[in-house]
Amino acid sequence: MALIEFKKLCKSYGSGDKKTVVCDNLDLSVEKGELVAIMGKSGCGKTTILNIIAGIDTYDSGEYYFDNSKVDIRTASEGVKFRRNRIGIILQHFALINDYTVYENVEIGLWESGVSRSEMKKRTLEMLDSLGIMDLKNKYPNQLSGGEKQRVAIGRAMVCKPMVLLADEPTGALDYETEAEIVELITKLNQETGTTTVIVTHDREVADKCSRTILLHKL
Numbered sequence: 001m002a003l004i005e006f007k008k009l010c011k012s013y014g015s016g017d018k019k020t021v022v023c024d025n026l027d028l029s030v031e032k033g034e035l036v037a038i039m040g041k042s043g044c045g046k047t048t049i050l051n052i053i054a055g056i057d058t059y060d061s062g063e064y065y066f067d068n069s070k071v072d073i074r075t076a077s078e079g080v081k082f083r084r085n086r087i088g089i090i091l092q093h094f095a096l097i098n099d100y101t102v103y104e105n106v107e108i109g110l111w112e113s114g115v116s117r118s119e120m121k122k123r124t125l126e127m128l129d130s131l132g133i134m135d136l137k138n139k140y141p142n143q144l145s146g147g148e149k150q151r152v153a154i155g156r157a158m159v160c161k162p163m164v165l166l167a168d169e170p171t172g173a174l175d176y177e178t179e180a181e182i183v184e185l186i187t188k189l190n191q192e193t194g195t196t197t198v199i200v201t202h203d204r205e206v207a208d209k210c211s212r213t214i215l216l217h218k219l
């Protein structure tokens with residue numbers, strides 16, 4: 001069954017001469033448990049689509065269903081509520097908080113989840129363990145390599161056990177070897193936890209590790 005479904009979705013930015021059409025009657029669906037790559041040229045709308053899935057951005061017309069419920073978010077607080085325990089996001093440039101330790105950066109992913117302090121601690125430690133970064137827990141982001149930072153960002157996204165993991169060019173800032181490690185880790189998490197995963201990438205090799213590729217065209 002589809003967990004994410006767009007039906008004839010339209011999205012544009014601006015108006016008149018400055019109008020940029022990003023989606024024009026886009027149909028897209030992602031099944032529960034799938035590991036899907038979204039590919040396409042720069043500017044074709046990959047980030048916009050992830051943002052719509054996450055309820056960070058709105059769409060103009062058409063329909064978006066998440067787990068068979070219509071999603072139509074109009075305010076930032078509706079977005080926060082929608083994402084809670086549903087959506088985990090990782091970004092290309094990690095977006096870690098430099099004043100927080102690795103442990104604290106992962107724990108942030110539970111702030112909105114409504115779990116108790118003791119449960120937060122238990123889950124954060126479990127997450128650090130499964131990512132192989134327990135020994136880094138008291139370090140700060142500026143003491144980490146790119147691959148380690150991305151592991152922390154994955155931990156922050158996954159610690160709330162979201163239904164969907166969204167990753168926007170998660171290997172874009174990494175060298176070749178580290179990229180392979182991170183893709184392997186995301187694949188492993190998808191298999192072990194069954195978390196539906198959508199990866200935006202412009203790298204064929206990354207897409208080949210996914211079960212399916214959705215190719216977008218620039219309008």
Ligand SMILES: Nc1ncnc2c1ncn2[C@@H]1O[C@H](COP(=O)(O)OP(=O)(O)O)[C@@H](O)[C@H]1O
Binds near residue numbers: 020040043045048
């Ligand atoms: N907030 C915005 N305001 C105006 N135009 C935007 C905005 N966000 C994205 N765009 C435009 O929409 C198009 C798609 O952008 P984006 O989704 O970031 O593409 P991609 O991630 O595939 O590179 C681009 O032409 C971009 O300039």
Ligand SMILES: [Mg+2]
Binds near residue numbers: 046047048
């Ligand atoms: Mg982008």
